[in-house]
Amino acid sequence: MGQQLEPNNPSGDSAPRVIDHRAVISFYHVDLDYGRYRALNDVSFQVNNGEFLFVVGASGAGKSSVLRLITMDEFPTSGQVMVGNFLSTRMKRKQIPLLRREIGMVFQDFRLIDERSVFDNVAFAQMVVGVPSADIKRNVAQVLNWVGLYHKRKQKARTLSGGEQQRVAIARAIVNRPKILLADEPTGNLDPEVSQDVLDILFRINAGGTAVVMTTHDHLMVKQYGERVISLADGSIEADVQRGRRVSPSTRVLADRRIQTQDAELQQRKVEQWEAGVLPTTGERDV
Amino acid sequence: MYNTTQLRHLVGESLNGMHRRKVSGTVAVVIMGSALLMLALFSLVTINLDRVLQTVRGEIDITVFLRDDIHADDRARLRADLEGTEGVLAVQYVTPAQAIEKFRQELGEDADLLDALTANPLPASFEIRLSPDLNAAERLEELKATISGYPVVDEVVAHVEWVKRLDRVTRTFVLVDLLVGLLVLASALFVISNTVRLTIEESSTTIEVMKLVGATNWFIRLPYLLSGALQGALAGGIAMLVLVITYRFLSQQVDGIYFFANGQMLGFVMLSTLLGAGGSTLALRRHLSL
Ligand SMILES: Nc1ncnc2c1ncn2[C@@H]1O[C@H](COP(=O)(O)OP(=O)(O)OP(=O)(O)O)[C@@H](O)[C@H]1O
Ligand SMILES: [Mg+2]
Numbered sequence: 266m267g268q269q270l271e272p273n274n275p276s277g278d279s280a281p282r283v284i285d286h287r288a289v290i291s292f293y294h295v296d297l298d299y300g301r302y303r304a305l306n307d308v309s310f311q312v313n314n315g316e317f318l319f320v321v322g323a324s325g326a327g328k329s330s331v332l333r334l335i336t337m338d339e340f341p342t343s344g345q346v347m348v349g350n351f352l353s354t355r356m357k358r359k360q361i362p363l364l365r366r367e368i369g370m371v372f373q374d375f376r377l378i379d380e381r382s383v384f385d386n387v388a389f390a391q392m393v394v395g396v397p398s399a400d401i402k403r404n405v406a407q408v409l410n411w412v413g414l415y416h417k418r419k420q421k422a423r424t425l426s427g428g429e430q431q432r433v434a435i436a437r438a439i440v441n442r443p444k445i446l447l448a449d450e451p452t453g454n455l456d457p458e459v460s461q462d463v464l465d466i467l468f469r470i471n472a473g474g475t476a477v478v479m480t481t482h483d484h485l486m487v488k489q490y491g492e493r494v495i496s497l498a499d500g501s502i503e504a505d506v507q508r509g510r511r512v513s514p515s516t517r518v519l520a521d522r523r524i525q526t527q528d529a530e531l532q533q534r535k536v537e538q539w540e541a542g543v544l545p546t547t548g549e550r551d552v
Numbered sequence: 553m554y555n556t557t558q559l560r561h562l563v564g565e566s567l568n569g570m571h572r573r574k575v576s577g578t579v580a581v582v583i584m585g586s587a588l589l590m591l592a593l594f595s596l597v598t599i600n601l602d603r604v605l606q607t608v609r610g611e612i613d614i615t616v617f618l619r620d621d622i623h624a625d626d627r628a629r630l631r632a633d634l635e636g637t638e639g640v641l642a643v644q645y646v647t648p649a650q651a652i653e654k655f656r657q658e659l660g661e662d663a664d665l666l667d668a669l670t671a672n673p674l675p676a677s678f679e680i681r682l683s684p685d686l687n688a689a690e691r692l693e694e695l696k697a698t699i700s701g702y703p704v705v706d707e708v709v710a711h712v713e714w715v716k717r718l719d720r721v722t723r724t725f726v727l728v729d730l731l732v733g734l735l736v737l738a739s740a741l742f743v744i745s746n747t748v749r750l751t752i753e754e755s756s757t758t759i760e761v762m763k764l765v766g767a768t769n770w771f772i773r774l775p776y777l778l779s780g781a782l783q784g785a786l787a788g789g790i791a792m793l794v795l796v797i798t799y800r801f802l803s804q805q806v807d808g809i810y811f812f813a814n815g816q817m818l819g820f821v822m823l824s825t826l827l828g829a830g831g832s833t834l835a836l837r838r839h840l841s842l
Contacts, residue, residue: 359768362763362766362767362768362769363766364766365763365764365765365766366765366766370764376757376760376761376764377757377761378757378758378761379757389761389762389765390765391557392557392558392560392561393558393561393762393765393766393767393771394765394766394767395554395555395557395558396557397555397556397557398557398560401557437765441765441766
């Protein structure tokens, strides 16, 4: 995937940030059939490195199908999907786990292991790929801090609120520093205020250089924050709109408040990024 | 292949999984154990019944009563002919004196009845022992007819009707045994694959999460394979233990029960282990497309 960058590097170790603007995800004329049912019809788009993409559409429009094609849970009936260096047409079954390691995933239903601790849930992702235990401890602590849940690391996942569970799921999704984060209606089960929190975290992850693809049918949210929005209807792309992200003042306040609760170094880094314009601010990229 | 973190994870998951699924794991072992016990018990019953039938068949014989006026040469010729006949294991000549002595022994306490006799009424005879596998009723009838054809032979006693009945019993036994065997085997496999499936479905979230974060299929499978194998081994061991105890008890009451040799028991436990591991693999493949 060309330039090696530092996706969601919350503590921001060294290394100058370089954003590679080449495509990390490409769909070329993708059709997807489930049996005789055509779920996606001639879908083409690209997602560049570091981009934040909303995919909207009614229920059944094919949003989740798009994400499943990206994770190669499904393969196009015709056309081609490219994710990083992986091509759907040349993919071997054995390579799928490798692809998954470059993608973080978040779902509406969180998908945590209920009876395990918050820490274990996140550490799981690192154990699977064989990160040394000392590093696991550090990395997990870091991401948990980052989503503001370090103090709950010992609690069982099922004892957390929905919003907290989703933050754990996000921590798990990013702990391996994926280049891509997919979020399938991550706010679908959360009330508006908590949704705002989660969305904010996703923005911050994106600000760290990770491409984010998020599906939703919350049009209001999209209207408010949509930088790039693909609208699906009956499996076809109805519109692919690119515009600046409008960050509401309330988001900023929320973000700042959370930052206060996190460790000073991290806060410093975030403020620096913010000021350096890495995190887009109101109106900056408005069209 | 795997580094230390991953190995620790694998071992941890196998043990942890068993710990977490303690109840369902125990239930699975007990259910599997019962299914395996049925299977083993069935094999034992089959083997023992088969041996009883073989023994009964081994006791089948033909008695050829000779005419009183038989010449020694004719007798020798007949004997040679009989010994040369296919399916004949042994031919024994019984003199009238031996016959009455035998009869006396058979009568036991009532033997003094024989004292009333002035002369020995029993003829000399050949007792023919047949090989167990060569005395179907038709063969026996054939043999009886051939032997009766000798002029020196007075009478041939062969329990053809009885053998016919034995044949019928044997045939029914084999058929029923085969059917029951298939049934027991099928239900054992069904029960085992289902219990394994249940324990696996219990952890379907874990498996889903593992796929999500990029675990390879083998890495996901291995802990389940190991705990499946262990469950199978435990279940097989328990089944054998129950059988051994039952056998110890029964063999004090009844003699001559055939029981598994040590090697066979070991083989059975190994087979159970394979069944457990195979069951997990199958359940994972069928229900989680792994
Ligand atoms: N495995 C499947 N087999 C058959 N049909 C499927 C399958 N998965 C999805 N579909 C169908 O494909 C269409 C698109 O499904 P998809 O899950 O992508 O929709 P969605 O936009 O995510 O909807 P929602 O907002 O309800 O999650 C739907 O009509 C759905 O019924
Ligand atoms: Mg969906």
